[in-house]
Amino acid sequence: MKKGASVQKRRTFRHGDLRNALLAAGLEMARVGGPDAVILREATRQAGVSPNAAYRHFANQAALLEAVRSACLARLATSIEEEMARIARVRDPQALARRSLRAVGMGYLGFALAEPGMFRTAFSVPPLVHEQNPANTASMGLNPFQLLSLALDRMSASGLLKKKDRPGAEYLAWSTVHGLALLALEGPLHSMPRDMVLALGERLVAMVERGLS
Amino acid sequence: MKKGASVQKRRTFRHGDLRNALLAAGLEMARVGGPDAVILREATRQAGVSPNAAYRHFANQAALLEAVRSACLARLATSIEEEMARIARVRDPQALARRSLRAVGMGYLGFALAEPGMFRTAFSVPPLVHEQNPANTASMGLNPFQLLSLALDRMSASGLLKKKDRPGAEYLAWSTVHGLALLALEGPLHSMPRDMVLALGERLVAMVERGLS
DNA sequence: GAGCAAAGTGAACAGCGTCCACATACGCTA
């Protein structure tokens, strides 16, 4: 990281940590400008290295983008986990289930609004849902999808969600927040104020909770 | 169209309908490969014209893409209208409202699955929601957002949706289907079979109907 | 029929991803 961000020329022929430097540069470009902004040549430039050096560490620019995307997904997972960690200790399992679902939804939406570039990058290219890439997971070792599943399991266990409605509920809940996030980020709701979007998010989570069962 | 698709050389110096030819070529490229695939030079090539000729009709490639995007939105609106036209004549206003909401949702999702390239293009770059661009509207003169509003108005008028919950309901309903469409198209649900996605869509609409009020 | 603006051409530039042949230096083995 210390070397990756610096544009100054290095002395040694070997870079030492080029792969990480390129990844860091790519992540920053994604943060600022989304997936289309991650330029291979620019990454090498920031690392103080010739363009072709990148090909010793990534097969092509798609491979670099894929690595960046994976890093973005990990950040998203972290954001959700932080939101879940913020839940006050509560005994009632139904209340816990409700707050968990809300935490997942709002953590998701909050990250999308706070880091639009990374969020858009995370979903720029199809990752397979069942892939268990360790790089995607946050500290608990769960990716966003699994965090959502956890919340829904709590809903189901506490009786807030009928057993028969549990299968596939992830996709329904996920669709809602993902849709709102994208409409607000790169869709027609682009110019809607942030707090208004968050208010919509709250209504959305409530709608899911009521509508699922 | 007859001239736009043909790659053969024309005889006259003037093309005659270059703007439409470029638009048609761009639309086809978007249909096949999404927004990133609409290449200005390629459009001029297909129109049998030099690259620079495009600049007499579009300020730059972003302007061309914008025109293509608008055309894609119009197609989407048409798809929704077709689905609404398919509603059987029914007297009960509540039944009509329910079917209208379903038609909007499934028309939206159906278009996304049938024409993924166009759908992704339609939402590739932020259009403002309140713009009333005639090119976006289908035969009824309504864009997708307005079609959804209509369905929700029917819900509200027939008592299925409480008056106090009516404002902003568009965004909630829209988010759900948009999210599912994108997850299925370019997100983690990429490899899910089509009919399964449609089944999820039905559950989603039901969830919205139940959860809104 | 003269002239003018609209429409299309041609050459050029920078930036991108990528391939090729070549240079360098690190680390293992002898």
Added chain:
DNA sequence: TAGCGTATGTGGACGCTGTTCACTTTGCTC
């Protein structure tokens, strides 16, 4: 300690993209 193989980085080139500038052709109007 000397040598050598290989991982890593360099330099140059190619074709593609969007875009600009100066130029030519054409159709329409006075």
